[in-house]
Amino acid sequence: MSFVPHTEQDRARMLRSLGLSNVDQLFEEVRAALPPGEVPDIPAASESELSHELWEIARLNGRPDRTACFRGAGAYEHYVPAAIPHLLSRGEFFTAYTPYQAEISQGTLQAMYEFQTMVCELFGLEVANASMYDGASALAEAALMAMRVTRKRRLLVTEALHPHWLQVLHTYTANVDADIVQIPTRDGVTSPDGVAALLDDDTAAVIIQNPNVFGLIEPMREVGSLLADRPALFIAAAYPIALGLLATPGEAGADIAVAEGQPLGIPLSFGGPYLGLLATRMEHVRQMPGRISGVSCDSSGRRGYVLTLQAREQHIRRERATSNICSNQALCALAATVYLALMGPAGFRTVAERSFAAAHELARKLAALPGCSLAFDAPFFNEFVLDLPLPAEDVARELWSRGLISGLPLGRWWPERRSQMLFCATEVITDAAVERLMAAMKEVLP
Amino acid sequence: MSAKTIFEKGRAGRCTTYVTPPGAPPPDLSQLPAAALRAKPPALPELTEGEVVRHYTGLSRKNWAVDVGFYPLGSCTMKHNARLAEQIAAWPEFFAAHPLRPDGSAQGLLRVMYETERMLSHLCGLARFTLQPAAGAQGEHCGMLLVAAYHADRGDRRKTVIVPDSAHGTNPATAALAGFKVRTCPSSEEGIVDLDALRKLVSDDLAGIMLTNPNTLGIFERDIQEICRIVHDAGGLVYYDGANFNALVGRFRPGDMGFDVVHLNLHKTFGTPHGGGGPGAGPVGVVETLEPYLPVPLVTEGPEGFRFEEDRPKTIGRMNAFAGSVLIALRAYVYMRLLGTAGLRDVSGSAVLAANYLKERLSTVYQPSHPGRCMHEFVLSAERQKDELGVRALDIAKRLIDLGFHPPTMYFPLTVPEALMIEPTETESIETLDAFIDAMLQIEREARESPDLLHDAPHHAPVGRLDEVAAAKSLDVRWRPDSTGEGAG
Numbered sequence: 001m002s003f004v005p006h007t008e009q010d011r012a013r014m015l016r017s018l019g020l021s022n023v024d025q026l027f028e029e030v031r032a033a034l035p036p037g038e039v040p041d042i043p044a045a046s047e048s049e050l051s052h053e054l055w056e057i058a059r060l061n062g063r064p065d066r067t068a069c070f071r072g073a074g075a076y077e078h079y080v081p082a083a084i085p086h087l088l089s090r091g092e093f094f095t096a097y098t099p100y101q102a103e104i105s106q107g108t109l110q111a112m113y114e115f116q117t118m119v120c121e122l123f124g125l126e127v128a129n130a131s132m133y134d135g136a137s138a139l140a141e142a143a144l145m146a147m148r149v150t151r152k153r154r155l156l157v158t159e160a161l162h163p164h165w166l167q168v169l170h171t172y173t174a175n176v177d178a179d180i181v182q183i184p185t186r187d188g189v190t191s192p193d194g195v196a197a198l199l200d201d202d203t204a205a206v207i208i209q210n211p212n213v214f215g216l217i218e219p220m221r222e223v224g225s226l227l228a229d230r231p232a233l234f235i236a237a238a239y240p241i242a243l244g245l246l247a248t249p250g251e252a253g254a255d256i257a258v259a260e261g262q263p264l265g266i267p268l269s270f271g272g273p274y275l276g277l278l279a280t281r282m283e284h285v286r287q288m289p290g291r292i293s294g295v296s297c298d299s300s301g302r303r304g305y306v307l308t309l310q311a312r313e314q315h316i317r318r319e320r321a322t323s324n325i326c327s328n329q330a331l332c333a334l335a336a337t338v339y340l341a342l343m344g345p346a347g348f349r350t351v352a353e354r355s356f357a358a359a360h361e362l363a364r365k366l367a368a369l370p371g372c373s374l375a376f377d378a379p380f381f382n383e384f385v386l387d388l389p390l391p392a393e394d395v396a397r398e399l400w401s402r403g404l405i406s407g408l409p410l411g412r413w414w415p416e417r418r419s420q421m422l423f424c425a426t427e428v429i430t431d432a433a434v435e436r437l438m439a440a441m442k443e444v445l446p
Numbered sequence: 447m448s449a450k451t452i453f454e455k456g457r458a459g460r461c462t463t464y465v466t467p468p469g470a471p472p473p474d475l476s477q478l479p480a481a482a483l484r485a486k487p488p489a490l491p492e493l494t495e496g497e498v499v500r501h502y503t504g505l506s507r508k509n510w511a512v513d514v515g516f517y518p519l520g521s522c523t524m525k526h527n528a529r530l531a532e533q534i535a536a537w538p539e540f541f542a543a544h545p546l547r548p549d550g551s552a553q554g555l556l557r558v559m560y561e562t563e564r565m566l567s568h569l570c571g572l573a574r575f576t577l578q579p580a581a582g583a584q585g586e587h588c589g590m591l592l593v594a595a596y597h598a599d600r601g602d603r604r605k606t607v608i609v610p611d612s613a614h615g616t617n618p619a620t621a622a623l624a625g626f627k628v629r630t631c632p633s634s635e636e637g638i639v640d641l642d643a644l645r646k647l648v649s650d651d652l653a654g655i656m657l658t659n660p661n662t663l664g665i666f667e668r669d670i671q672e673i674c675r676i677v678h679d680a681g682g683l684v685y686y687d688g689a690n691f692n693a694l695v696g697r698f699r700p701g702d703m704g705f706d707v708v709h710l711n712l713h714k715t716f717g718t719p720h721g722g723g724g725p726g727a728g729p730v731g732v733v734e735t736l737e738p739y740l741p742v743p744l745v746t747e748g749p750e751g752f753r754f755e756e757d758r759p760k761t762i763g764r765m766n767a768f769a770g771s772v773l774i775a776l777r778a779y780v781y782m783r784l785l786g787t788a789g790l791r792d793v794s795g796s797a798v799l800a801a802n803y804l805k806e807r808l809s810t811v812y813q814p815s816h817p818g819r820c821m822h823e824f825v826l827s828a829e830r831q832k833d834e835l836g837v838r839a840l841d842i843a844k845r846l847i848d849l850g851f852h853p854p855t856m857y858f859p860l861t862v863p864e865a866l867m868i869e870p871t872e873t874e875s876i877e878t879l880d881a882f883i884d885a886m887l888q889i890e891r892e893a894r895e896s897p898d899l900l901h902d903a904p905h906h907a908p909v910g911r912l913d914e915v916a917a918a919k920s921l922d923v924r925w926r927p928d929s930t931g932e933g934a935g
Contacts, residue, residue, distance in 0.1 A: 001528075001784040001785065001789065002785065002789055002792060003525070003526045003528065003717075003872070003873045004792050004793065004796045004872050004873065005873065005874070005875040005876075006796055006799075006875070006876065010875070010876040011796075011799065013876065014799050014800070014802075014803040014876065015799070017803060017806055017807070018802055018803065018806055018819075023795040023796070023798070023799055024795075026795070026798045026799060026802060026819060027697060027698075027795075027798070029666060029668055029819070030666050030668075030694070030697075030698055031698075032668075033666070033668040033669070033670060033671065034670070034671070034698060034702055034703055035671070035702055037571060037698070037699055037701075037702035039568070039569060039571075039696055039697065039698075039699060039787055039791075040568040040787070041786070041787045041788075042565055042568065042569075042782060042783070042786045042787045042790075043786050044783070044784065044785055044786030044788060044789050045783050045784060045786070046784075047530050047784065050530065050780065050783050050784060051530060051533075051534070054534050054780070057554040057557060057558060058534075058537050058539035058540060058554050059539065059554065060553040060554035060557065061539045061540070061543060061551060061552055061553065061554040061555055062550075062551040062552075062553075069544055069547075071544050071546055071547070073546055074545075074546075074767050074768075075544055075545050075546070075767075075768065077542075077544070079464055079465050081464050081495070083495050083498060083499055085536065086499070087499065087502045087503070087506075089532070090503070090506040091511055091512070091513025091514070092506035092507060092509040092510075092511045092513065092514060093506050093509065093511070093721075093722055094511075094527075094532075094719045094720075094721050094722070095511040095512040095513045095514075095527055095719050095720065096509045096510060096511040096512075096720065096721075096722040096723075097517070097519060097522055097524060097720040097722065097723060098720070098722070098723035098724075099722070099723065100519070100855070100856075101510065101843070101844075101847065101852060101853055102909075102912045102914075103844070103847060103904050103907040103908065103909055103910070103911065103912060104508075104509065104510035104847055104852065104904075104907050104908070105508075105509055105510065105722075106449075106505070106508035106509070106908045106909060107505035107506050107507065107508040107509035107722075108505075108509055108722040108723065110449070110451065110505055110508075111502070111505055111722075113451070113923070113924070113925065114451055114452050114453070114925070116923055116924050117451075117453065117924040117925040118488070118490065120924045121488035121489050121490060122488050124484070126924075127923055127924065128923075128924070130723075131724070133580035133581060133584055133766060134580065134766045134767055134768075135767060136764070136766055136767035137580070137584070137765065137766055137767075144623075162767070164764055164767045164768070165767060167763045167764045168763065168764045168765065168766065168767065170763050171591065171741070171762050171763030171764055171765060172587075174591065174594070174595075174625075174762065174763070175591065175594045175598075175624055175625030175626075176623075176624075176625045177625075217478070217479070217482045220482075221481055243484065243488070244487075245475070245478065245483060245484065246478075246482055246483065246484055247481070247482055247483055247484045247485070248484050251484060251485060260767065267541040267542060268541070268542055268543060268544050268545065269540075269541050269543070269545075269772060269773045270540070270543040270544075270545050270547075270552065270555050270768075270769065270772040270773070271545030271766075271767070271768025271769040271770065271772050272545075272580060272725070272766065272768055272769065272770050272771040272772050272773065272774070273580065273724075273725030273727075273771040273773060273774055274580075274766070274767070274768075285921070285923075291723065292923050293923065294917040294918070294921060294922055294923045295917060295922035295923075296912045296913050296914065296916055296917035297912070297913060297916065298909045298910035298911055298912050298913070299902070299910045299911055299913075300910055302449070302909050302910065303449045303909075304449070304908075304909035304912045305912075306912050306913075306914045306917045307914075308914065308917040308918050308921065308923065309918055309921070310914075310918075311918070313615070314583070314614075314615035314616050314618075314619035314620075315614075315615035315616075315858070316615070317615075317619070318615050318618040318619060318628075319609075319618035319619060319621060319622040319628040320622070321615070321619040321622070323619070323623065324583045324586065324587060324616050324619035324620040324622075324623045325581075325583055326581065326582065326583045326614075326615075326616050327581055327582075327583075327713075327720070327723040327724040327726055328581070328723055328724045329580070329721075329724040329725045330721050330722035330723035330724045330725075331719075331721030331722055331724065331725060332721075332724070332725055334502075334722065337452075338498060338502060340488075340490050341452050341490070341491050341493060341498045341501070341502075342462060342464065342493075342495060342498050343461075343464065343490065344456075344460075344461040344462075344490050344491065344492040344493065345487040345488060345489070345490045345492065346461050346487075346492075347461055347462070347463065347464060347465070348487070348488065348490060349487060350463075350465055350466055351465055353472060353473050353475070354465055354466060354473070356473060356475065356478075357473030357474070360473075360477065379477055379478055379479060379482065396548065397548075400548050400550065400551060405544065405547060405548070405551065408546055427465045427466070428465075
């Protein structure tokens, strides 16, 4: 297949205007400058052949029973209204690029402005950017931002942060002289005393995820009060759906909030593309990474939108930029914007309530199984850790052989938790799926 | 068209129910402590699905896009996006998969990732790729962290990275983000790396150099083997910014040129959509010596099929929570399979041919930054128009909008005054190229005859020329009930 429109005559005409007879002549200087090398052959397929072949490959993924997955751990199956993929598939959105020419990019720029507004509303903060790559890298950028704002290098991070997010934080800070210190947890929850004990004059930020990796609600307001009179910034990592019910990072006193935006209308996608959310207080806006859309006006006074505060960015400031971010996740941000517009305040709260209720119902049933119990007593949102009488990996394998994706065996992250499983439920879990899970668990457990 | 925001539309109490039957009783929330709850709901708009669809359809109509018309934005490779790739990425077998699924339930996805990685390695002449970075800039970041890890592993804390003055802004910004000090290398008169200047900059503190080849002037760095030799002899590594790989794909390989680390932009060379500014993908490939440092997870093939490999002791860690922009990699897989190596050769050949054709024709009235042949893009300078006619590159760009074209990249690279950087790509017909040439020549005539037509452009866009300085001065970056939107109140 080819997307090149040139006919032989077109090609000949262009070559003639250059005084050439074939295309390879355009590469003579390149060829002369390089050692000989052969590009291995990738055979071409027609669209019909490839489409058939991919259908066979798709089937290797097993049956996509989306209601029978009880796994969250940073990626969540929430219902995606059909209007979202329909709007996103408009070529005017998905085949555009970063709105460098504002006058013919008002659609993208206004959507970004609406997105920023909605993120501020979710987080209870004053200013948001137009998106980051994902929640974990947004957290790492927030940490670097806190180091710039405070000119300090110590990062206090809860032990109950998603381990992949912690790993990203380590990767991003490996070469920039940051000092990452873990805040201890008690019964799965971050200890405010632990924060108080570790806080010192060299602390740039305290990082807490709420709900934390175990699904538990963290004492956000206590941590916020501890930091109220300190130079260290409070970075809150949120689960956006939970913000339908839970106190906002702003209410808890956070200076920067980040989140994985995937639950807002973006499919699980095997891990990406996802969407990083990042917001902060106005006083820190000039240290915030990422693109920002702002209101302006044209020569006749008409309202319009432009990329603003570009003086922070790489294409102007080069090595002194606040971040190297160029493009972001605009189409994913549009998905989240449409999602929140469709849901409205009532629908958004309902998703949170139904997820909460589904998880609590599931927890009650699972904890009643012989040999099973909840690992922690603290309140949770829609994920919880179950203690099992068997190695969790064995249970997961048995459930998968019955077509069910279990909770996540925690031994992959913490060897001492190998008999624990992190379960998740959202509003898409059906009663029938829960019944299938319970029946399978009864077969598998001793 | 109205510029009302979504917040100015709808009515309190209006909503569409997506997840529960109307009238379902609210659940018992008594297990949540009061202090954990939010005081008031977020101020989201309240509309029907029909209103939301109409609002965003209205916004889409205010956008330029590849689907709308010619988009010769230099260094961005705005080519046609294959529709088969879009269709397949919308299959639930792919998009509905949880990233932490058991490997056994994701064999199709893992196979696509594995084969994508292999194809990219073949096309670049490298040992291995990671698909994890979510964008070109994150790919650069990943690549420079690999450079840092390589030196650190040898007990060598090198801190200097050389970046040419013509480089994309992301290069120096990335080097700084990865903890390096940036030294800028000047270009020669010919627009390529000045070898003497480079020799003076290298030292035993040199971690590496970041290069785009062809560079941002659309010129091939013909001394690339010598550049690699100079940097390697000093103990540094050579980084390839793949933003301009569309010029070479299927013909020449960065690995053969001597590069050690490469990032590619799948949303440029490999035809995945730009999404209005993402999501893209910036996979990173390396020579064998750097393989141990690649981020996790990597896909490997074993007796039980494909699996994610996490246990790599020297890894730099992770760039993102999961395995990267998998559905973008899937689209690039579709693109590479549709075209094959021969089709990709035709991509680079046709892209370079189209760029040279435009350059030849436009150089009659606009001054090219450098004479002679170009690769897939070239830079014109409107300095003469500015000096003689008082018309800037910005004015020319905005007038192009009136004539039905997206403007080229403006004021970049920084080394060329009044720069207009033009990249036609391989998917534009000769009729389109000719129409663009006619428009550029018409604008030059207008600049002589009625320059205000250009100063006041665009005249036929959804809004007139917008004031970016005013926007940065009185910052309005979120809607509030008292915002003065058109039609508000």
